[in-house]
Amino acid sequence: MAELVYDKTGRLLFTEEMRREYTVLIPQMLPIHFKMLEKVFRMRGYNAVMLNVSWRDIVSEGLKYVHNDTCYPALLVIGQMIHTIKYGGYDPHKVALLITQTGGGCRASNYIYLLRKALARAGYEYIPIISLNVSGMEKNPGFSLDLKFIRQMLYGVIYGDIIMNLANQVRPYEIHEGQTDALIDSWVDRLVKDFEVNKHSFRRAHIREQLNSISDEFAAIPVHRTQKIKVGVVGEIYVKYSPLGNNELEAFLRAEDCEVIVPGLLDFVIFKADNRVVDHYLYGGHRFTKIAGGFIQSMCLDLQQDLIAAISRHSEFRVPCTFMHLKSLVEGYLGYGNKMGEGWLLPGEMLELIDSGVANIVCTQPFGCLPNHVAGKGMIRRIKQNIPHANIVAIDYDPGATRINQENRIKLMLANARMAMKPSAAE
Numbered sequence: 001m002a003e004l005v006y007d008k009t010g011r012l013l014f015t016e017e018m019r020r021e022y023t024v025l026i027p028q029m030l031p032i033h034f035k036m037l038e039k040v041f042r043m044r045g046y047n048a049v050m051l052n053v054s055w056r057d058i059v060s061e062g063l064k065y066v067h068n069d070t071c072y073p074a075l076l077v078i079g080q081m082i083h084t085i086k087y088g089g090y091d092p093h094k095v096a097l098l099i100t101q102t103g104g105g106c107r108a109s110n111y112i113y114l115l116r117k118a119l120a121r122a123g124y125e126y127i128p129i130i131s132l133n134v135s136g137m138e139k140n141p142g143f144s145l146d147l148k149f150i151r152q153m154l155y156g157v158i159y160g161d162i163i164m165n166l167a168n169q170v171r172p173y174e175i176h177e178g179q180t181d182a183l184i185d186s187w188v189d190r191l192v193k194d195f196e197v198n199k200h201s202f203r204r205a206h207i208r209e210q211l212n213s214i215s216d217e218f219a220a221i222p223v224h225r226t227q228k229i230k231v232g233v234v235g236e237i238y239v240k241y242s243p244l245g246n247n248e249l250e251a252f253l254r255a256e257d258c259e260v261i262v263p264g265l266l267d268f269v270i271f272k273a274d275n276r277v278v279d280h281y282l283y284g285g286h287r288f289t290k291i292a293g294g295f296i297q298s299m300c301l302d303l304q305q306d307l308i309a310a311i312s313r314h315s316e317f318r319v320p321c322t323f324m325h326l327k328s329l330v331e332g333y334l335g336y337g338n339k340m341g342e343g344w345l346l347p348g349e350m351l352e353l354i355d356s357g358v359a360n361i362v363c364t365q366p367f368g369c370l371p372n373h374v375a376g377k378g379m380i381r382r383i384k385q386n387i388p389h390a391n392i393v394a395i396d397y398d399p400g401a402t403r404i405n406q407e408n409r410i411k412l413m414l415a416n417a418r419m420a421m422k423p424s425a426a427e
């Protein structure tokens, strides 16, 4: 068994030996994206496993080890990890946990300490935790994040974004039920294989070709386009994307005969890099941080251009706007220094949806999330004042909130949306 090694502060380290012997458990947020990210981790030599979703047990497990006034995503992520260690069939002496640290002022930077506390309370203090961050926090001898690794993860994000985007635009109208989901699976398998066997898989020209092929194949699915209510989903990153966090919101909206639009993960990555650059102008600090942020930002902006170009090949698809356009829409609402949680990106996503003709929006808010209550819920009134046809509902997610209550509030928003549709289209 791998020896337990601690640093000067008493932190248990993830060692080289553990890298060879341990399974690294990673909480899942977006099913399509994270399947590819899992593969990237495996290619880098980690025996990584993305955790699967299981509803109520995870909440009660989280409540046992995390204080119930902690923000809801922390409770879910920690609950999911401890539940897997207890019941997932792994040897607890051969697992490590990986969690992201944003490095900003939000609580997401501190989930790792809550997780350590929860592990100690549950009797698993010997399980090492790996911090995934680009700020150089909590280094481990068995885990390193170099530029190539960052790029590979980024490509997983961009492919995940285009597949999620196009699937959402095609699935509600498909003539043969299940064809869109089959194409998602097929592309995830193909891309994962490509990552594995093709040494050019991370070249930009190849990525462009792949993005174009994905767009062409989704466009080739036979559809019958009727007018449906389009609903955008925004909010705190975990509850916005994770079916565990939002009580399977997307599935619910689809069952209500809506077309769901979920903004991509790439905008959030660019937002985080942009923060580094903006911080430098607002508060000063080390030039290297600004340069590194600017470099990642420009790499992502190039990839976003490729994604937009690929989707634009087919006129029936709604094309997402660039990050820079989204950023410009926030002017007059929030300053760019508002960066805790999703910060100004959250109203930006609402404004972008409305700007592109999607006025019906569910704004997902986790319990205990002050930043997103300010930048999300707090901005709705202002947006509605400026854009009266905006039809936005803020939904709170917490361990005690009942699904039926959440769905009833969304149904009210949908009733308004149906009324706003032209009579001829509402049939």
Ligand code: SF4
Binding pocket: 071, 072, 073, 106, 107, 108, 109, 236, 340, 341, 342, 366, 368, 369, 370, 371, 372
């Ligand atoms: S954004 Fe909100 S939910 Fe997420 S870590 Fe920060 S406070 Fe918690």
